[in-house]
Amino acid sequence: MTDDVMTIRQMCEAFDVTPRTLRFYEAKELLSPIRQGQRRLFTRRDRARLKLILRGKRFGFSLEDLRQLLALYDKGDQQHTQMARAYEVAQGRLAEMEKQRDDLEAAIAELREQMTWGERMLTSLGTNRNAAE
Numbered sequence: 001m002t003d004d005v006m007t008i009r010q011m012c013e014a015f016d017v018t019p020r021t022l023r024f025y026e027a028k029e030l031l032s033p034i035r036q037g038q039r040r041l042f043t044r045r046d047r048a049r050l051k052l053i054l055r056g057k058r059f060g061f062s063l064e065d066l067r068q069l070l071a072l073y074d075k076g077d078q079q080h081t082q083m084a085r086a087y088e089v090a091q092g093r094l095a096e097m098e099k100q101r102d103d104l105e106a107a108i109a110e111l112r113e114q115m116t117w118g119e120r121m122l123t124s125l126g127t128n129r130n131a132a133e
Helices: 008-015 019-027 044-058 063-075 080-132
Strands: 005-007 034-036 039-043
Antiparallel strands (some): 005 039
């Protein structure tokens, strides 16, 4: 293999994904490897796209968001539209993540309060039980 193309096995090893994942992304039209019979050969472009897909998934972007962002690459404006849209999507996702964090922090605080109350109750019940014996 040349540096220009990679087999599905090489892609799996390089990106720590399964063949099923690569075929799924291909079916969703996020990747478009060269087909030679049953064989798939992934180009540098596919590798760059997969890096973006994996990063986007880690940030919680939907596959549809990723598909739309990748489609903007070929718009011919030096990726200005793509980058502007990616920034927009990222702003929305960051706001969602911050809200989730705030909700989680509130739930943790409430659980701690309940556990403190429960601990006091257990201590109180233990003290009362020892006094009754």
